[in-house]
Amino acid sequence: MPSYEPQASDKFTFGLWTVGNIGRDPFGEPTRAPISPPELLRLLAEVGAWGVNLHDNDLVPIDATPSERDRIVREFKATLAETGLVCPMATTNLFSDPAFKDGAFTSNDARVRAYSLHKTMHAIDLGVELGARVYVFWGGREGAESDAAKDPILSLQRMRDALNFLCQYCLDQGYELRFALEPKPNEPRSDIYLPTVGHMLAFIETLEHPAMVGVNPEVAHEHMAGLNFMHAVAQAWDAGKLFHIDLNDQLFGRYDQDFRFGAAMLRQAFHLVRFLEGVGYAGSRHFDAHAYRSADYGDVRAFARGCMRTYLILREKAQQFAEDQEIQALLAEIHHQDDEFADLDQGYRRETAQRIHRRAFDRHALAARPLPYERLDQLTTELLLGVRDG
Ligand code: GLT
Numbered sequence: 316m317p318s319y320e321p322q323a324s325d326k327f328t329f330g331l332w333t334v335g336n337i338g339r340d341p342f343g344e345p346t347r348a349p350i351s352p353p354e355l356l357r358l359l360a361e362v363g364a365w366g367v368n369l370h371d372n373d374l375v376p377i378d379a380t381p382s383e384r385d386r387i388v389r390e391f392k393a394t395l396a397e398t399g400l401v402c403p404m405a406t407t408n409l410f411s412d413p414a415f416k417d418g419a420f421t422s423n424d425a426r427v428r429a430y431s432l433h434k435t436m437h438a439i440d441l442g443v444e445l446g447a448r449v450y451v452f453w454g455g456r457e458g459a460e461s462d463a464a465k466d467p468i469l470s471l472q473r474m475r476d477a478l479n480f481l482c483q484y485c486l487d488q489g490y491e492l493r494f495a496l497e498p499k500p501n502e503p504r505s506d507i508y509l510p511t512v513g514h515m516l517a518f519i520e521t522l523e524h525p526a527m528v529g530v531n532p533e534v535a536h537e538h539m540a541g542l543n544f545m546h547a548v549a550q551a552w553d554a555g556k557l558f559h560i561d562l563n564d565q566l567f568g569r570y571d572q573d574f575r576f577g578a579a580m581l582r583q584a585f586h587l588v589r590f591l592e593g594v595g596y597a598g599s600r601h602f603d604a605h606a607y608r609s610a611d612y613g614d615v616r617a618f619a620r621g622c623m624r625t626y627l628i629l630r631e632k633a634q635q636f637a638e639d640q641e642i643q644a645l646l647a648e649i650h651h652q653d654d655e656f657a658d659l660d661q662g663y664r665r666e667t668a669q670r671i672h673r674r675a676f677d678r679h680a681l682a683a684r685p686l687p688y689e690r691l692d693q694l695t696t697e698l699l700l701g702v703r704d705g
């Protein structure tokens with residue numbers, strides 16, 4: 316029986332805000348007492364995580380003086396060393412403070428936009444000091460309730476200006492940092508700009524340093540938009556832009572649930588893991604999720620262990636899928652090689668065009684070709700249900 320113990324090579328990470336979530340929601344007060352960042356690191360080390368990610372203010376309170384900041388960071392670094400955890404990703408909180416009530420980089424107020432750059436530059440400095448190589452931007456308040464209030468073109472320009480500015484800041488400082496933009500369609504604003512992975516990928520190409528910028532797709536966020544997350548991740552991968560990933564779970568059509576990985580849509584989680592492992596994704600596997608509001612810290616540990624364990628079990632299932640003879644025979648049948656058209660993937664050639672142009676096709680024969688997808692999918696179900704083992 317495999318142990319499903321997380322290893323450093325799995326690169327499992329959690330945000331301080333994930334295991335540190337205190338169970339507050341729009342209708343209810345916290346159900347867990349806050350615990351300090353060093354204690355959170357010890358909790359993460361205990362459950363077997365590889366790393367931790369953070370917002371500036373998860374660690375350093377927004378009103379901390381420079382000397383308080385230095386003391387907190389010193390203590391945090393000492394606990395990283397003590398626990399062996401790494402800090403591969405950092406980000407800025409540009410959404411909690413009331414100053415950001417109308418957005419940060421897209422605020423209509425130039426002074427708020429300048430403060431957002433100030434806060435992000437300081438947070439980038441902090442991330443780099445802690446060893447982060449990826450910097451995430453989630454534009455939680457970059458949106459609107461009323462389209463009478465904000466101009467979407469102007470907002471996109473402002474977003475672009477901010478990212479160009481911050482890319483240049485990193486280059487100027489000699490920081491080796493890549494940016495990962497995280498889309499989310501709605502919540503906490505009614506409509507957030509750049510709402511899906513596809514929107515983000517198109518936007519990145521309009522930046523001054525597109526090579527420095529990729530995406531941080533999150534399961535829950537594409538699910539909120541009713542989209543297939545694995546397809547979004549595949550498109551990001553295809554574009555060379557999968558710099559980071561936020562794993563969690565979420566039913567379609569609900570509020571932002573941030574459930575434990577695999578808690579709600581297990582089949583989708585399986586195909587996602589199969590995809591990531593199949594292409595050899597080598598970045599962090601970050602769980603951006605939190606425990607139910609009913610959980611105490613014992614259950615928070617169970618939540619964190621559960622995220623990693625489910626990933627590892629699904630990875631094993633993906634391996635089984637790749638080795639299952641019946642499944643592989645079906646796949647071979649479905650993808651059978653057609654010698655006459657083997658050159659199709661070599662793109663346009665005049666000779667190919669002429670040949671295809673003149674050739675007669677038997678539509679009825681094409682339509683009659685069996686596609687045993689029902690059998691294939693049921694075998695997948697049975698594999699997931701554990702009745703194809705051994
Ligand atoms: C917040 C959000 C997440 C983002 C975090 C980074 S904060 O929890 O819902 O999806 O990744 O800013």
Ligand code: MN
Binds near residue numbers: 533535571603
């Ligand atoms: Mn989320």
Ligand code: MN
Binds near residue numbers: 453497561
């Ligand atoms: Mn996220």
